[in-house]
Amino acid sequence: MSFRVDPTFRDALAASRRPLIGMWVCSGSPLVAEICAGSGLDWLLIDAEHSPNGLESLLAQLQAVRGHPVTPLVRPPIGDPVVIKQYLDLGAQNLLIPMVDTAEQAAAAVRAIEYPPRGIRGVGSALARGSRWNRVPDYLHTARETIALYLQIESAEAVADVEAIASTPGIDGIFIGPSDLAASMGVLGEQDHPEVVAAVEHCLRAAAAAGVKAGLNAFAPALARRYLTAGADFILVGADVQLLARGSERLAADYIEEAV
Template sequence: MSLRVDPTFREALAAARRPLIGMWVCSGSPLVAEICAGSGLDWLLVDAEHSPNGLESLLAQLQAVHGYPVTPLVRPPVGDPVVIKQYLDLGVQNLLIPMVDTAEQAAAMVSAVEYPPRGIRGVGSALARGSRWNRVPDYLRTARETVSLYLQIESAEAVGNVEAIVSTPGVDGVFIGPSDLAASMGVLGEQDHPEVVAAVEHCLRVAAAAGVKVGLNAFAPALAQRYLTAGADFILVGADVQLLARGSERLAAEFIGETS
């Protein structure tokens, strides 16, 4: 039997006529991931950097959201070639790599998603969901076409190197993380600090000039709208755990009131 894999986030962005709107999925729950997948949002970021996710829970969430009109991206805890190999074999097609500060690191991540001789990805497709256990025709030759790669700009160093990072062949896009960027710039917790906003908008301009897709995280609606107006191609505007935390707090406030 011959099978095919899903379109990538790269393809979704290329076909989009507006910015793509998404949310974090951080709970580690396949049920929550499936609920979010049917919300009408364009994409989900399943996080394993700051969330309780291992290979088994990632697999369950990928299976839970499959078939819904949403594109899942997965963020590993670190840009390690061994971890990336495991994710790709698991069937992750869209990767968001945290903490990429230089063009050299960017090139290493590109190498990690490509088979030799162009890259260093280990060959285990016969054993892996990524190739549907060798049911995807000619997978080894076409595997790179089934994967899209996005790198996080989230430090002052990365902002300084953004031109070189977005110019790295094989990088499909960059994603700006204002929280870590603010910390790196000495204004921890102030994602709306004027210098942080200026750095974000600088990255938006550089990526646009290079013809590279660029996204970011912005939970504050006014800031999200500002960045969308400034040219963001994709954006995260909420998170499953955040919605549950704030929603449950509202219930408590409404029916119990202030507690001492």
């Protein structure tokens, strides 16, 4: 019996007539990931850079959301080729690589997702969920078609090189991280600073000029709508842990009176 893998985030973006709206899944919980997957949002970012996620919890979340009408992206903690190999073998088809500052780093990420001779991905498909344990026909020669690669722009250095990064052959798009970008620009915590906003919009234009998709993180509704108007193709507008934190705080504020 042969199997096929799911459409990629690249496919979802190409098929959509509007920007794709998503949220972070940072809890490390397959149950929470499954709840979010049924929300009606377009995509989820399952994070392992700032979240308590290892290979086992990532696998469980990918299994939990499969079959729901949502596309998962996975962010590793680092763009290390060994980590990338493990994520691909787990079946993470859509990767967001953090802290890409140069075109050289972008090219290295491309090599990490491709088998030799074009890349350096280790061959372990017979052992891997990514190939459905070699049940996907001719996986070794078609694997690249099942993978989408996005690179995170989140420093002043990356913004300065964004045209070259966005033009790197083999990438599918860029994702701007305004929080780290603001810190890099000397305005920590000020994602709405005019210079940060200008840098984000510069990156959106650079991606469009290079013919690749661009997304970003924007929890503030006014900023989110501004960036969507400016041409963002995909966006994150919330997070599971953020929604739980603020929601539980509202319950406390509504029902617990201050001590007199």
